[in-house]
Amino acid sequence: xxxxxxxxxxxxxxxxxxxxxxxxxxxxxxxxxxxxxxxxxxxxxxxxxxxxxxxxxxxxxxxxxxxxxxxxxxxxxxxxxxxxxxxxxxxxxxxxxxxxxxxxxxxxxxxxxx
Amino acid sequence: xxxxxxxxxxxxxxxxxxxxxxxxxxxxxxxxxxxxxxxxxxxxxxxxxxxxxxxxxxxxxxxxxxxxxxxxxxxxxxxxxxxxxxxxxxxxxxxxxxxxxxxxxxxxxxx
Numbered sequence: 001x002x003x004x005x006x007x008x009x010x011x012x013x014x015x016x017x018x019x020x021x022x023x024x025x026x027x028x029x030x031x032x033x034x035x036x037x038x039x040x041x042x043x044x045x046x047x048x049x050x051x052x053x054x055x056x057x058x059x060x061x062x063x064x065x066x067x068x069x070x071x072x073x074x075x076x077x078x079x080x081x082x083x084x085x086x087x088x089x090x091x092x093x094x095x096x097x098x099x100x101x102x103x104x105x106x107x108x109x110x111x112x113x114x
Numbered sequence: 115x116x117x118x119x120x121x122x123x124x125x126x127x128x129x130x131x132x133x134x135x136x137x138x139x140x141x142x143x144x145x146x147x148x149x150x151x152x153x154x155x156x157x158x159x160x161x162x163x164x165x166x167x168x169x170x171x172x173x174x175x176x177x178x179x180x181x182x183x184x185x186x187x188x189x190x191x192x193x194x195x196x197x198x199x200x201x202x203x204x205x206x207x208x209x210x211x212x213x214x215x216x217x218x219x220x221x222x223x224x225x
Binding site: 004031033037039042043044045048050072078090092101102103105106107112 | 145147149154155156157158159162172173204208211212213214215216217218219
């Protein structure tokens with residue numbers, strides 16, 4: 001059974017600071033996804049990482065994938081209040097194919113304080 | 115550009131009642147999914163449909179049934195609701211590479 005573990009689960013940080021959220025998974029896969037969820041809202045896709053060494057950046061967020069270590073990171077640079085949300089990583093356990101049955105981590109609740 | 119549309123947004127049921135959650139997507143995606151979200155649990159897959167005419171169980175299928183009515187629509191039915199099914203339900207569909215597009219969610223309470 002695939003396990004996806006995120007840490008930390010709760011993160012309170014000050015504006016302007018940097019931090020990293022970690023996503024570990026238990027089985028071989030080269031497909032990993034990051035999503036953002038605002039309170040009471042749906043999930044929106046942030047990044048799709050499809051190979052070892054993949055790195056994607058959007059604004060103050062950068063995601064990377066190390067399939068050998070079974071680890072993805074979401075790095076936050078110079079945090080701003082608007083980044084406050086819950087961040088989920090998700091893994092495709094079959095590493096491809098057409099079904100895309102993603103397994104999600106429990107999420108990291110990020111609060112950025114002034 | 116509607117994307118994935120779910121109805122209803124809120125629903126309160128009594129134990130034993132039945133209901134159907136509706137989902138439709140207008141992006142011509144083949145694969146569709148139903149997830150439930152509970153506090154501290156992330157999202158868990160209930161059922162999915164890889165293409166029109168096919169459905170398969172996910173991680174937590176007990177107490178649910180699904181119908182892939184056509185390529186656009188994928189419904190989730192609770193035949194006899196239980197308090198343990200109190201949750202937020204999300205429908206999703208995917209293009210290539212597994213990037214999921216989510217509906218706005220249904221908040222369901224079973225009393």
